[in-house]
Amino acid sequence: MANQNCPRSTQQAALLLLYNAKRLRKGDDGWQRRGNGTQAAVIDSAHFSEVYGKPRVKSIGPKLIPFLNTVCIYFILWLPSSEPSWFSALIKCLPILSLGIFLLAYSVSIGAMNSYSKRILLGLLFSAGGDVCLIWPQFFLHGMVMFGIAHLLYITAFGMRPLKLKIFLVFALLGGTLYFIMHPYLQEPFLYTVGIYTALICIMGWRALARVKLSSYGWSWTRAYSAIGAITFMVSDCTLAVDRFCMPLPYARAIVMGTYYTAQMLIALSIIDTSTDYGDDNLLWKKK
Incomplete structure (x- = not known):
């Protein structure tokens, strides 16, 4: 079932993809390795809001x-x-x-x-x-x-x-x-x-x-x-x-x-x- 907390707008989705890509390059702990050797993102909505939500709150x-x-x-x-x-x-x-x-x-x-x-x-x-x-x-x-x-x-x-x-x-x-x-x-x-x-x-x-x-x-x-x-x-x-x-x-x-x-x-x-x-x-x- 889809996570209802995921952003629905295209702009938010693009920001989320960029955010996860940066975490992957940095080896962030939010990325966990699965049994088949692939990596999957654990979406930390609180961290995402902290990084990308501040300008919105300040506005x-x-x-x-x-x-x-x-x-x-x-x-x-x-x-x-x-x-x-x-x-x-x-x-x-x-x-x-x-x-x-x-x-x-x-x-x-x-x-x-x-x-x-x-x-x-x-x-x-x-x-x-x-x-x-x-x-x-x-x-x-x-x-x-x-x-x-x-x-x-x-x-x-x-x-x-x-x-x-x-x-x-x-x-x-x-x-x-x-x-x-x-x-x-x-x-x-x-x-x-x-x-x-x-x-x-x-x-x-x-x-x-x-x-x-x-x-x-x-x-x-x-x-x-x-x-x-x-x-x-x-x-x-x-x-x-x-x-x-x-x-x-x-x-x-x-x-x-x-x-x-x-x-x-x-x-x-x-x-x-x-x-x-x-x-x-x-x-x-x-x-x-």
Whole structure:
């Protein structure tokens, strides 16, 4: 069975061949002699990443500068929410648009954009649309719809394998408890839309956390980023929901926006080194 950790792009495959050829000439210990006298490579993925991955890792920081700058601008200006305007909408959604540009720049730098990255990018764009809608209170429901679509895109990106039903039960319990608490405060049309939205964000958290493998062999920081990002997103939305529908919370806006921008950044960072199209390979309905 093919190793799923092997790079799939032509560029990565060429680098791997060059890497192994150099090790062969140097008599590297990673090459082991078989019984028939031939030599076969033991692919040390950690060593390979160390040799060829450093330039890629170093290139991430500068690409995030626009996002960090726009987040600082949002908190420095701190435009009053009581005075909605298109300028406020632009300032609010600029960090998310910057993450979209980061994603595109990273994809261009590696010469490919897989289905996982495409779905995360679409999720960011719908999130930016939701940010614009939430500036005006009368469009709050429209904003929920936009963010609901973003969560659906993130769910399809994270995939449905492995299921890990125990994690699902935990998130179902959390979501059900939150909705039970908010239910007495909800009125039409939010009585049902909040329930649907709560289910979507809990499913997103479940699917993001289910992808994380704690073993040293299967550990991936990019999957950890998406899991932490999804949970942080849940904290942001829970704070917003309680503040809007139940009771005012101190520093609610700062908590909501701080956790929201952090969550989106972590989810965007999960595209790094996603050599496998998780959104395709992990779907339950994928044909064998």
